[in-house]
Amino acid sequence: MGLQKTDVEYTIEQKNILKLEKEYYTLLWEIFNSDEFQQDLIIVEKHIQDNYDFLKRNWNDSNKIKIPFERIMRHHVYKKLLQLDKIDSIFPSPISGDMGIITDDAVINIDAKTICAINNKGDIKWLQYLPNQNSFDHKNIDANDFYEGFSVSSNLPKYYKHKGKDLPVISYFLKLIYADNKSSFELFRYKDNDTLSFTCLPNGILSNLFDHELISGFKTYEYHKEKAGKYFIPKLLGAKETIEHWVHDHESFFTKVIEIHKDTTEWFHIPRKGKTKRKNILFDPIAKAIWYPVCRGTKAKGYHYFLEALNRPDTPRIDPEILRVRYDMNKDEWSGYESKIIPLTSN
Known part of the structure; x- marks a missing residue:
């Protein structure tokens, strides 16, 4: 490349x-x-x-x-x-x-x-x-x-x-x-x-x-906000310490997500190559929307992974x-x- x-x-x-x-x-x-x-x-x-x-x-x-x-x-x-x-x-x-x-x-x-x-x-x-x-x-x-x-x-x-x-x-x-x-x-x-x-x-x-x-x-990436509609409400995947072993893994990511959120069954899994940390993304063919796993939280309250809908990427590397x-x-x-x-x- x-x-x-x-x-x-x-x-x-x-x-x-x-x-x-x-x-x-x-x-x-x-x-x-x-x-x-x-x-x-x-x-x-x-x-x-x-x-x-x-x-x-x-x-x-x-x-x-x-x-x-x-x-x-x-x-x-x-x-x-x-x-x-x-x-x-x-x-x-x-x-x-x-x-x-x-x-x-x-x-x-x-x-x-x-x-x-x-x-x-x-x-x-x-x-x-x-x-x-x-x-x-x-x-x-x-x-x-x-x-x-x-x-x-x-x-x-x-x-x-x-x-x-x-x-x-x-x-x-x-x-x-x-x-x-x-x-x-x-x-x-x-x-x-x-x-x-x-x-x-x-x-x-x-x-x-x-x-x-x-x-x-x-x-950085810009994600859709909840005010954009009910569809864009982030989907909780789990606590960071509990799911981090599979959230970036090509093999188990999609299977695990479907187990947690049945409404993603018809989505497509897009494994990413290269040096990016975001190794997995999901594509909803009906809404034509891309969803990424995103880690949110604070040290005091703990960190959790969510699926969030991408609006656009920002600042190429x-x-x-x-x-x-x-x-x-x-x-x-x-x-x-x-x-x-x-x-x-x-x-």
Whole structure:
């Protein structure tokens, strides 16, 4: 899944986009991998550490580095591209990432991500993005012979017309991992998870080169509320400690659900593959509704699993490792995913 094809003929249009994605990635990673960029991150880290109590009292957001990180990114990118006389204009649409720059041959879209390794440990390894940050045409998720699956939106245009030219819109993601335990702050520095990473998400014109498939799962899902109708009332499956041994098991899941809820007898079981924790879903062919097992509750009251009807998935997740090996217009290999650990002190 998600590995770029080299056994097909690239079109002239695709070759141009492949060329631009590689060229701008190389230029931008040179900026983000520089000592100057690294030094500014360390300066911000020290400022947050020295002023932690003040920021905790007066900044109404647990993410203290998000805005400074975006400022550092903008400063260094603008500085370098202005030196190279690369900037023609700004991208005027709000449908974009944190930066949108128009050059003479492309629109550069960059989104900054900041992940707390303590509060969102499960997000560290993934590239997470929103519809307004990409143009990739993804196939429907969980589609099979009896269910069309649910669609994945991409709202960023593949091209933008500027001064009479159709410019490809290229998407990049710069991610920073930090640790904030509500009493102290630091950039995340561990061998298995680098502090800073940079990823290129392919333009939608290249989607067929990846079989229209990059997503491994979703961070969040939106479920139908009870007020949507009696049909959507969640179905209790049981206490977490009692049923967890079968709720994610392909073999026994459907049988157990039918024993508990007879009205699901005519539903279809859709076992899911991949790295997602949601290994089993149910499809009601009459209502054309998807139902997921969901764990709800608190430590005080206990946790229980329910079947809940899915409204839509939200925040797709991609394993960036599948974008590490990319191929340019000549099918020469390059890296579309790089990462590094920021040392404690600058060189």
